[in-house]
Amino acid sequence: MLLCRVSAVGQTLARWGRRSQRGDGLLQRAVSFSTGRWCAVSSGEGNAQPAEAGSAQGLYRDTVLLPRTDFPMKLTGQKLLDRELQIQQECGFAELYTWQKERKAKKEFCLHDGPPYANGDPHVGHALNKILKDIRNRFEMLRGRQVHYIPGWDCHGLPIELKALGELGTSGLSPLQIRQKAREFAEGAIARQKAAFQRWGVMADWDQCYYTYDGAYEGAQLNVFQDMHSKGLIYQDYKPVFWSPSSRTALAEAELEYNPEHVSRAIYATFPLVTLPPNIASEAADLSGVNVLVWTTQPWTIPANQAVCYMPNAQYSVVKRTDNSQLLLVATERIASMATLLGTELESIGTYTGSQLEGGVCKHLTIPDKEVPLLPANHVTMGKGTGLVHTAPAHGMDDYSVASQFKLSVECMVDEDGKFTELAGPELKDLSVMSEGTEKVISMLKECGALVKEEKCVHSYPYDWRTKQPVVIRPSKQWFINTASLKDKAKDALQKVRILPESARGSLLAMLDRRTYWCISRQRSWGVPIPVFYHKETGEPLINKHTVSHIAELFKEKGSDCWWELPIETLLPADVIKKSKAGPVTDYVRGEDVLDIWFDSGASWAAVLEESDSRADAYVEGKDQIGGWFQSSLLTSVAMRNKAPYKSLVVHGFTISEKGEKMSKSLGNVVDPDTVINGGKDSSCPAYGVDVLRWWVAESNIFSEVQIGPTVLNSAKDSIGKLRNTLKFLLGNLKGFDPRVQAVDAKEMYYIDQYMLHLLREYSIKVTDAYSEFDAGRVIRILQAFISRDLSSFYFSIIKDRLYCDPEDSLGRRSCQTALEEILDGLTRSIAPILPHLAEEVYAYAPGHDKEETLFRSGWIKSSSVWRRPGLEEVVEGACAIRDSFLSSIPGKNAAQYDLSIAIEPGLMFELMESLQEEPTSTSSQLAELMMAARVNLSGQLPRDLPPDALLKQGSFLINLEGGVIREDSAYSIAAVPTSTPRCPRCRRYTTESADCMCPRCQTVVSQAH
Known part of the structure; x- marks a missing residue:
């Protein structure tokens, strides 16, 4: 036999793909050709019944082994919900995480949970994120790894503080009273979210979570702070920051939302040039009265102007307006657009390089007797405006860089409420800069003749992500992290991180480039206090490793409320003062700022991950965390350890409505996961159960x-x-089968059964790879293809006669059941990470294990290398090539009503088919079963006396063994002839000797049964 001689399996051409290229005929037609036979629907539709009714059928019904199982066809409504909860209880979902942590495992898998914000009810965004993580965790646990996954919550911050206080505000409340209310609010949100996560089947020890308001967490966070401060990465400075007047606090870049529809009152204004640049004055004598034309979208910043900047390498021109002879200085390449804007021609008087503008001085527009210089700057662009930029160092990041370089004043004229201070002058004092303040500045420019034009400008503008109100840039004394010095190290660390999708890497790097410093101080009460003391007279901060370490220990023991509860003598004891070489404790007051919540959560790796490596295998969060948690975690970890806290990043999208809209209550398109599971108030919102929610995430x-x-x-x-x-079909056909004692050895199984185990092995490899790639959607596609193509349309349609009509304990039937049990087990385990409730439900009905055993404690798919036998693919796929030709020759007809003759010249192909049918003619060979024909004749040539209604066809099959060492393109011919044999009343095959009599096989089965 060829199977015994072939030493190794080669690759055949395209395997199943080859059949697809031939039109996939056998797969498409397999089900239809089972009509007239026993028709348990091939997808497994429950307890099958014979296809046709009749008295003969009734006689033998009890002798046919139809599928039987108590596994329900469907579960809906309250029965479904009760069953899911019952499975969670009986299968120990709550104890599963602890069980797997205590077992011995060679490898670990650590997925670090990015803490959701504790400020509201669970939503579908939570469901997407938590279920996605759980699918991977359950997969890793099933394949024997010890999973490290500790759920957490981000508990501090302004949104919680505002929601907790509601209409009360902070008026009259002490910091401790504010903190108590905020903590209570956060605890309520955490309880609701935690209950939902547990209902979704998320595997964790829910009694051992992390919370950023825990003392132990806060202590670990301050250790990170201390290390970064000791390295000079954390410092205090007076510089512009994003400031939210609506929240009265500084914000970091990650706390901004950019509104693309923001409307600003943009203006063009002229700064009179009171001192010509020396390089221009020497060339021209008639340029007195030149005005520098600038454009700005923020007129309220004009009072804070300290300079006008130009691009050193650009060309600039002095132009004369033909309508009023006014002389303007603008960038040469902006002349045409300026002429259109002003509605007049602009005549060029002279052109100069930007560097020639050095030394020019302009008159300030709102402050009498003040003059401001023309200065070079690299941030000037030519895309909009005039090519000359009004510069207010107090209210712009680039402007501040210019001020640092040229030692300009950085005076703040705007208070914490976003109103002008008295420094702006009596006309502007107490006016809100974004509204009436802007109006007043524009009016002042009109009065002095500096306003050339005003226009509405729709552009992207930063808003406070909590209050949804515009922010301003204003300088204040804050604590910063010098991210510029960390940037290169962070980029190097990211090179070693796997990012899915890879396209997100560019966004991460771009975010790092944009952030030169990170403001980490907030002017609120609900957060981790910055452990700093200030000298009462000088205002100098007292902060060092001794003070911070002491506070960290106090926080760890008592929680950060002690910052307000304890006397300063306890916070700053004598031994710490001595080590700090500071004055008496009475000279100091404690600071009032708290840390940015992104620093809170960004330090989670130090507080939560196990110390052996402190690097997670994966961080999995939404794309908004590219500038948030992913980045804050990276920067803090690189600062302390020169490495990223994660080996891979998975960046997923946001949830939106079916119409592609962002979900909002006003649109009425919010999908509540609780309603998805438990149903709504009307029939349009049925109870889907949690596995549907999990399938949605996976797919x-x-x-x-x-x-x-x-x-x-x-x-x-x-x-x-x-x-x-x-799954019901599989369970039904395994009734009474115990694989532990009745399974057939792989080498003795029918070839088609062996082949299905070979396909099952390939299926398990593909599924395992897909789970490893965080691609549960591919798992589902592989699953559905395997079921519809390989099982329902192919294998199930072939084996029904053997399953239903062969003797119960026959080798053929037990061989088939052995394959079915392996397929059932493989399918059940493969869906378990996605559908844990269904998987455990099926496992409870499946044979081959003790009743008290659960699937999740019994491991991953158990495919065997034994299933990959040399030559097996060639045998079955060669037969399938012939089957293809046969079925395509009788379109729309029943294969069981034909006798099939197959002619193959002596050689490899003939030996392959001989493996399936040793005798020249047979009604019961494996080849006849595959063809689903009444009878199969196998010979070297077709009979010469074929009847005139014979259907003839030819074909070929390429045999490729041992990597191409053995190759043979074998030709075959077939003849399909309508059978003249009567149909057996029991098995309904055309194999009996006379009408009304059973075929020999069925006679034997029935006689033995009686």
Whole structure:
């Protein structure tokens, strides 16, 4: 036999793909050709019944082994919800994480949970994130790894503080009273979210979570702060920051939302040139009265002007307006657009390089007797405006850089409420800069003749992500992290990190480039206090490793409330003062600022990850964390350890409605995960159960925006229903089968059964790879293809006769059941990470294990290398090539009503088919079963006396063994002839000797049964 001679399996051409290229005929037609036979629907539709009714059928019904199982076809409504909760209870979902942590494992898998914000109810964004993580964790646990996953919550910050206080505000409340209310609010949100996460089947020890308001966490966070401060990375400075008047606090870049529809009152204004640049004055004598034309979208910053900047390498021209002879200095390449804007021609008087403008001096527009210089700056661009930029160092990041270089004043004329101070002058004092303050400045420019034009400008502008109100840039004394010095190290660390999708890497790097410093101080009460003391007279900060370490220990023991509760003598004891070489404790007051919550959560790796490596295998969060948690975690980790805290990053999209809209209560398109699971008030919101929610997460393309709504959820429900039917079919045909004692050795199994185990092995490898790539969507596609193509349309349609009509304990039937049990086990385990409730439900009915055993404690798919036998693919796929030709020759007809003759010249191909049918003619060979024909004749040539109605066809099959060492393109011919044999009343095959009599096989089975 060829199977015994071939030493190794080669690759055949395209395997199943080859059949697809031939039109996939056998796969498309397999089900239809089972009509007239026993028709348990091939997808596994429950307890099958014979296809046709009749008295003969009734006689033998009890002798046919139809599928039987108590596994329900479907579960809906309250029965479904009760069953899910019952499974969670009986299968120990709550104890599973602890169990797997205590078992011995050679490898670990650490997924570090990015803490969701504790300020509201659970939503579908939570569901997407938590279920996505749980799918991977359950997969890793099933394949034997010890999973490290500690859920956490981000508990501090302004949104919680504002929601907790509601209409009360902070008026009359002490910091401790504010903190108590905020803590209570956060605890309530955490309780609701935690209950939802548990209902979703998320595997964790829910009694051992981390919270950023825990003393131990806060202590670990201050250790990170101390290390970075000791390295000079944290410092105090007076510089511009994003300031939210609506929140009265500084904000970091990650706390901003950019509103692309913001409307500003942009102006063009002229700064009179009172001192010509020396390089221009020497060339021209008639340029007196030149005005420098500038453009700004923030007129309120004009009072803070300290300079006008130009681009050193650009060309500039002095032009004369033909309508009023006014002389203007603008960038040469902006002349045409300025002429259009002003509605007049601009005549060029002279052109100069930017560097020739050095030394020029302008008159300030709102402060009498003040003059401001023309200065070079690299941030000047030519895309908009005039090529000359009004510069207010107090209110712009680039402007501040110019001030630092040229030692300009950085005076702040705007207070914490976003109003002008008295420094701006009596006309502007107490006016809100974004509204009436802007109006007044524009009016002042009109009065002095400096306003050339005003226009509305729609552009992207930063808003406070909590209050949804515009922010301003203003200088204040804050604590900063010098991210510029960390940037290169962070980029190097990212090179070693795997990022999914890879396209997100560019966004991460761009965010790092944009952030030169990180403001980490906030003027609030609900957060971790910055452990600094200030000298009462000088205002100098007292902060060093001794003071911070002492405070960290106090926080660890008592929590950060002690910053306000304890006397300063306890916070700053004598021994610490002595080590700090500071004056008496009475000279100091404690600071009032708290740390940015991004620093809170960014230090989570130091507080939560195990010390052995302190690097997680994966961080998995939404794309908004590219500038948030991903970055703050990276910067703090690189600062302390010169490495990223993660080996891989998974960046998923946001959830949106089915119409592609952002979810909002006003649009009425918010999908509540609780309603998805438990149903709504009317029939349009059925109870889908949690596995539908999990299937939705798994099936979604998580790397784009993820849609959810009735259509998507109904599709998920239908897909699970089809899967249930397949699993029910498998369970039904395994009734009474115990693989521990009745399984057939792989080498003795029918070739088609062996082949299905070979396909199952390939399936398990593909599924394992997909889970490892965080691609549960690919898992579902592989699953559905395997079920529809390899099982329902192919294998199930072939084996029904053997399953239903062969003797119960026959080798053929037990061989088939052995394959079915392995397939059932493989399918159940492969879906378990996605559908843990369904998987455990099926496992409870499946044979081969003790009743008290659960699937999740019994491991991953158990595919065996034994299933990959040399030559096996060639045997079955060669037969399938012939089967293809046969079925395509009788379109729309029943294969069981034909006798099939196969002619193959002596050689490898003939030996392959001989493996399936040793005798020249047979009604019961493995080859006849594969062809689903009444009889198969196998010979070297077709009979000469074929009847005139014979259907002839030819074909070929390429045999490729041992990597191409053995190659043979074998030709074959077939003839399909309508059979003249009567149909057996029991098995309904055309194999009996006379009408009304059973075929020999069925006679034997029935006689033995009686």
